[in-house]
Amino acid sequence: MGGYLPIVGAAMSIAEFDEHREWMLEKQRPLELQDFVPGDVLNGNWEHLADEVLAKLEGFDGPLGIHGPFWNLDISAADPDIRKVVQKRLDQGLEVCRKIKATHMVVHSPYTNWDHHNLDQYDQGHAFKLECIHENLRAAVAKAEDIGCTLMIENIEDVDPNVRVDLVKSFNSDAVAVSLDTGHAYYAHGSTGAPPVDYYVKAAGALLKHVHLQDADGYADRHWAMGEGTLKWEPLFRAFQKYTNHPRLIIELANNKELPKAAQYLLDQRLAQ
Template identity: 55%
Template sequence: MTELPLLGAAMSFRDLPGLQDFILTENRDLELQDFIEATVLEGGWKPLADKVRRLLAGYTGRLGIHGPFWGLNIATPDPDIRAVVTRRMLQGLEVCEYLGATQMVIHSPYTTWDFNNLDNFADRAAYDRVLQNCQATLAEPVRRASDIGVTMVVENIEDKDPDIRRILADSFNSPAMAVSIDTGHSHYAHGSTGAPPVDYYVRRAGNRLEHIHLQDADGHADRHWCIGEGTIHWPQVFRALGELTSNPRLILELRDKSDILRSAAYLNRLGLAR
């Protein structure tokens, strides 16, 4: 990277009025987090989307949404549950198409239990079953995403193995599937389950990384603290990001949205981002 990378942010439409200048002045990447709930997706989401459109008048940045995830496992082996998960993913993509969003975050199916147990079975059979279940769940959504120009990025949740989501994304052989990293989730896995540090996750994702949630944490829980309040080694994270050519969206995902500007200022003072 020849200049400091430009930060974006994740927020609800309710937070957007107070952060319009931050987002719109430089057309920063924006991730909307209003469309994760089944009640929203089933209850008539277009009026909400229209409010977002009005708030983003003139915006030309890269827009994304966080897709639905509560209670949804993309690797479920149950065909009845799978049908619900598939429908929710398609509903999220419908929102993307309506808003002109080009990215949707979905959650990894891999657990800490998986890390310790998938190798219990011969010939990687358990690994293959997870991939097959994900492909059955996401086959139609991936085709739809490809048709409308959306990339679904798979975010680490409990993932202890930094390679496993890249392998999952690659198994679809489609540009509509890529990798996301949440720095706080990686740091939790590092501190609490013995996973590698955050910068290793970045390097192992390589140019399949197209999205990153930036949050600070203590390695014990999913804190979503202001950048600088936790123990993540940010210079190393941004050094690894600087080796990529995939231009991932750098999304500040903080519990307190008033910390977005403070976090951006902190990273700017360190000479890491703007």
């Protein structure tokens, strides 16, 4: 493609960092830690793990974030008891961010394929869903603002990319931004009638601050290395250049042994470094 080549980083556990340390420190690449997703970790002695992170990341000065908790956590939950758990987990994740000085936390979008086909049939369908999300995230957004962290709302089943963009806008806060997972969007395109992946980039524009890069086949959430699937990478990176303002680009693979191959593919294609 020529011109500016963005710097890509990766998502991994802290146990995997040493294996990729030289590559990560070479350009101080963005790092996203996956250790603080499980509830049993957050309910346990996560401070000890956070201390291990700080020790292992000595010399690392790149953008740092975590994937926030998401298992069984619907941020649009209406049940008051379930809301307590959702709010607790988000708060715990942000406490981790405060401790390790992470500046982003990924949060999963609550918009499902069912929502896409059904919310419009209810007079207050979209409004009620949005109200529930705000109730669940209100304290987390305030805390994120306070500690200098951004909640990145990642597409999961989202069919219409504009719905999540409107959600982010509704908070009117720099602490809430759009995240794109390329494989999730490609799955939605291939299996649920969503638009192509680059449409998600255009819809978010400057609100797109974070991207999970993974290849796939349009049928499932594969998390393959770039080049193993059928996603068209050059048009996607053209869209990044045209519509966004240098979001954090995070390679997120099912097997991080494939990380060097994924990064080399992007470099060989003159898409990223």
